[in-house]
Amino acid sequence: MLKNKVSRFAMPTFAVFKMLLDIAVIIISFIITNYLFDKYDQKIDGNFCLMVVIFFLVIANMRDFYYSLFASKLKELFIDLLKIWCFSFWGAFVFYKSVTIFSISYEILIIWFLIAVIIYYIIHFLFELYLNNRINQKVLNVTFVGSRAQRRLLSLNLKKIPWTKYNITRYYEENIYSCNDSNCKGDLQQLLQDAKKGVFDQIFIADSIEHHKIFVDLVRKLADTTCTVIFLPDIFTFDLLRSRIHTINNIPIVSIYDTPLKGFNVLLKRIEDIIGSIIILTIISPLLFIIAILVKLTSKGPVLFKQDRYGVNGRIIKVWKFRSMKVMENDHQVKQATKNDPRLTKIGAFLRRTSLDELPQFFNVLFGDMSIVGPRPHAVIHNEQYRTEILGYMLRHKVKPGITGWAQINGYRGETDTLDKMEKRIKYDLEYIQNWSLNLDIRIILLTIIKGFTGKTAY
Template structure:
């Protein structure tokens, strides 16, 4: 089997990718200095070195350097964007905390940040497109032996027959009609000394009696063996394979906020929340005064909601209703023309200004900027038995905004269908979380998430 980049099955060495990122970081810094200062460049060598180191560290944390064979291009680029953005955000935070930010040109830092991220994405995009083109021509491809039956098997077979840019080519397919025939065909195939890189077992869970005989037949093969039982019909959430002690587990429903993801999420929350609170503090003061003058009662409305792992957390909002009492365990949603809502409350609810104090919750670690919106405890008790996988939305911290809100599913949920669609969006967010997805949701909220006629 050839081993070159163009014809074999190797990938770019990790060392080469690290050197490429360092070169982009330092090269863009130098170019930005020339753009900003011309021939009078000051050569901020120390800051350049720190950022180059940070981008390598965050690239490891965001799994930029992991193999991308079999993954979609947009997923790989989103990881690159997240790593570079975090590196510059951390650099700016270091300069502020060390009180040295005044020593460096902000224009230069801005040009460097935008240029560095753009060049990193462009370089990866060109590199990946070249590699995809090479793989479509049959080079740098892993040859796969497939054994299976059923809907998942047919879907996989059709998918990889159309496009080989992911780096896999179906070399031979054994349709499993019964154990004896499938094993006989496999033994004949192996006896002909056919070489292959991987063997995929696409066998349903309820017909896995072939697994052990196949694995025994393949005992002398050094090919990768993957089990693809077909999980589309299961309610999966952040599924993966985990080793617990000496046992391997198929994670069907797990939180994505573990290890490095939790660190990345928390750092981005602190940085974004601090910056936003600094910018909106005059608005918050104005809203607080308006709430206080509009009706008697406290400025802030405090209520317990379910946080991460279902634990109760206290959430802040600007009070938008007149002070009133409700029955124990009962929370009545605001409706159109609700007499409990004050005039100021109507405005701040429609513009989402009542949510601004929750940035304080973010700094406290009770909430995140992006995540499933926290519902009242009584609503959770009501809907958890009516909407499938409803409580799984509490695997992550609740958010000030979320995918459901950007898609328009906010405000009153007066029908079960509305809540169902909101929960589907929340679970989609949890299952596909990335820093890039958070940034897209934040941008979407800025442009279309604040004003909404469904918020009463």
């Protein structure tokens, strides 16, 4: 299902400090290891250390490690850190050894790996002692008012934060008649009285459209107290797409519809596409040559067919395919292929059923118009039709179109002859954008290979 969530736009200051500290541990453990084996005339190459750091940052980013520091138990954070260290260290070793002449004793590598683990554990242990001491010194009393769903969700997440201990008191309702259980302490008037008495330290107000004016008035009245007031805007009214919180000159803003491919993620996705397309084109080059000959021999016309499609942000791109039909439909004259379509050439039906007609699109990927994984591009006329019939249809263009995608491996590829089928395809496309990660891309590619390129709805 599409997760309604908000992502951080920038890494918090503490998370940046933690990231730099983790990198420092890698470098320090590297220096210690080289010092220990200096007298044996064996040293680890500094370039390899740099490769380990790069792998560490990439894998940590893939797992959103430094963005989830504030909602995890300390033990879970340490285990996640060890997993990242293990994958990055030995992954860098395999990669570095495959591209360079790298000769070093496994004993030295294991010692470096273990020294880093020990340092990580010592830092984690000292940090845990500090936090436990700090938490025992102060407990924050908090209460809630407003949306029940947000209240429950926030309450659960506050309890997970290891840095601060929260004592969650009973909540308040807009009026006394809304109190229907023992956890409700009273109405907003009672909240003001308790706030003035200093019963709690923080008040979380979950806004809602129907009570917005009431809560605005409440915030003004709470200025007569010393409580910290935290306001939760009612953004979950919308179906959020990769929503982020950030600021413009210290003005807080929330993006409702956004793309996951910003900053480092853009580079990560592009590297994936360039490396992947080069590898695949190298492997399938003989197949491309054979198909080109068969297309030319079995029907009149060009081997390749290009069609206008919507790319990222709705920009028109030319998508390449092996010609599988006797006609060259584009723009306002496009009809989806159907079973036993008379327009198909002798080899066209086979090419479309096996998706071999789409192989030239790896050139689109290499040139930057498409990605290996993403929502499948539709003909322009189909975009214009469905954007008026399906809410949120155009949001699928927040990322580059792909050769394969989340919708395709879930059974929605080929002909979409009903509005219901197209709605389900769009649902999966938006799920992909909302939950994008390098891990998800790799999973989709592997599932595409495992399930094959054929399908009952591919004509």
